[in-house]
Amino acid sequence: MLTGHFIASEQGQLFITQFGDITGDSAILCLPSITEEMNLARAVVAKQAQCFADENLPCFVLDYYGTGDSEGEFEQANTDIWLENIIAAGEFIQQQGVSNIILWGVRFGALLMLNHQKTLHQQLPITQQILWQPVTNGKLFLSQFLRIKQAKNMMSNSAEKTNWREHVLQGNDTEVAGYLLTKPMLQAIESLKISQEFQPLSSLHWFELSVKEPTPLTKRLSASWDETLASMHCFDCPRFWQVPEIFALPELEQLTLRAVCVK
Structure with a gap:
């Protein structure tokens, strides 16, 4: 099932795309990148969302205020508004009967969620975090x-x-x-910047893409992480957030799916 929802926010209507029916107590909330990266990655993100849905794990993809099909213009938005959007989307998902939310951040979306990790975990029942090639420095x-x-x-x-x-x-x-x-x-x-002191507050799956091994920066970031809580994955694939005409990455879909363990 593919469904679109408009939900209320303080600034205006937000658009959320739902992949799959809610059949259990868990769901994924995708936080995409912004600007051209959001547009170029849209097809690959949709394929991954459908991959989750096919395994009875519904996925909701958020359009932040001023982006995509949500109301407002880009120049009217800011990162505080986008944080409020994430919380509003999470509350909407909870209203559908979901009690475990897995956050999936793509590029800038990952940077946004990690900078506000504490607030998001206080406001929403987050059990896992998926990061696709996180931006580490705004x-x-x-x-x-x-x-x-x-x-x-x-x-x-x-x-x-x-x-x-x-x-x-x-x-x-x-x-x-x-x-x-x-x-x-x-x-x-x-x-926005990921601090060297960053520590995950829930199970975290960090995906380094277009590389065969972690970069020196991510090695430093992850050096002090609890290995039972956080994992690093590398997958050498095209930079779909920069390159047009990439519509699916089946191997990445399966790798990401396997990393997510729904309790």
Whole structure:
């Protein structure tokens, strides 16, 4: 079953896509990435969600306020609003009879959930966390995003060199790949970072993608983790969040499914 729901939030209606019927007490809530990454990854995320649903594990994919089919514009949103959206989505899922929520963060979605891990665990009955290639530093994420603007300028043969980050910080709202980036949004995203002291509060499955072994950064992050609580998985696959025309990764689907153990 594939169903769409509009749920109320303080800012406006949020859209959630439901894959599969609720037959037990567990469900997955997917927190996607944002901007172009969200669009490019959508097909692979949908296939994984359906894979979960086929194993009687319903999956709900959230469109944050100002993204996807939810109300609002990107420039009207901020990371605090998106945190409220996650909680609202989790409460909606609980109202459907679910008492165990597995959070699944994709790229920026993983960064958002880990930065607010304590609040989310206080507000929602989270039992597991799945991370697909987490963004570990919001400033680096935005730097990569702003390169799209720089590349577009170069393709138009513009001789003008602009520091787009400084341009936005000076209060100049700037369109990048169809998204209006504002100073408050830039500052909010740049403030997000996974601390070296991060410790998981529930069973955590971290997936390093497009690599055969963990990067030095993730090795440092995971060095102090309780191995009975957290696991690291590597899977060498295309960067579907950056590359168009990737619609399914069956091996990743099965690897992720096997990692999730519903009690």
